[in-house]
Amino acid sequence: MTTQSAPLPYLLGDIGGTNARFALVQPDTQRMFHEATLPTGQFPDLASAAQAYLQQVGQAAVQQACIAIANPIDGDTLKMTNNHWHFSIEATRLALGLERLLMLNDWEAMAMAAPALLGSDLQQIGSGQPVPDAPKGLIGPGTGLGVSSLVRSRRGDWVPIAGEGGHVSMSPTCEREADILRILWRTYPHVSVERVVSGMGLENLYRAICELNGTEADNLVAAQVTERALTAQDVACEEALDRMCRLLGNAAANLAVTLGARGGIYIGGGVIGRLGDYFAQSGFRDAFEAKGRFENYMKRIPTYVIRADQPALIGCAMALGVQPAPR
DSSP states (O other): OOOOOOOOOEEEEEEOSSEEEEEEEOTTTOOEEEEEEEEGGGOSSHHHHHHHHHHHHTOOOOSEEEEEESSOOOSSEEEOSSSSOEEEHHHHHHHTTOSEEEEEEHHHHHHHHGGGOOGGGEEEESSOOOOTTOOEEEEEESSSEEEEEEEEOTTSOEEEEEOOGGGSBOOOOSHHHHHHHHHHHTTOSSOBGGGTSSHHHHHHHHHHHHHHHTOOOOOOOHHHHHHHHHTTOOHHHHHHHHHHHHHHHHHHHHHHHHHTOTTOEEEOSHHHHTSTTHHHHSSHHHHHHOOGGGHHHHHTSOEEEEOSSSHHHHHHHHHTTOOOOOO
């Protein structure tokens, strides 16, 4: 009698400008395991980082992989905008000995994860109930501003839509925001929403607010602006953080009405994850609902902060046909 060996696990990856996060998922048990983070700066390309990870966890071979990366996917050659990696997808597949390598934009992977996020994976901000099978929107500030969406096909499966929504134009909603926009125009001919809703956006807001207040700006990075704001050490930092949350609410609302995202808006990204309870009490939801004649429409759309660990890895598993078991 022969015993059937377990199938090889699938390789999952989430590649950002600073860190490369990897995990394995077992397709038969749906268990995700061996999660690890490697610094991208220590490796020349994706194949080298993935090989180092597989060696580290003692996995001799894999046959399928899905990698999410903070970059548009356009053809075989991938040159990352926020680090030195420049590689061929096909050459990477061959170097890793894979039968299949699926590359996704990182926010496309986030969209794939949305249907699998339940319970403590999500923190609802404000009112609203999701409409089953309605489109879902995803948005989140990190180094930049990620935006994607998820829609049902006529066959019933979820289809992720990757885009570059972080580069739509900033739309001020009050005189103060219009004044901030005028200052930013001196530096940026086109002020995208990413210029004010992201890590660099928080720095831009702080400097612009200091100028409007007639005070000298310190040379602060986003983490320092956040720390000073949360500890009430600096009024300009406090306004910058609150203003960023409100501008995120406005950007999320624009995504919701454009997409008809009655399935909900999901908020991720490293910036919001570091705010803890502050974000729920911020002006985000008020700005989200402030759509004039469409205010009641907006009130019915739920907004969620993604609290799950490694949602992009979950999305990669979903793209390979595996829904990871709850951990």
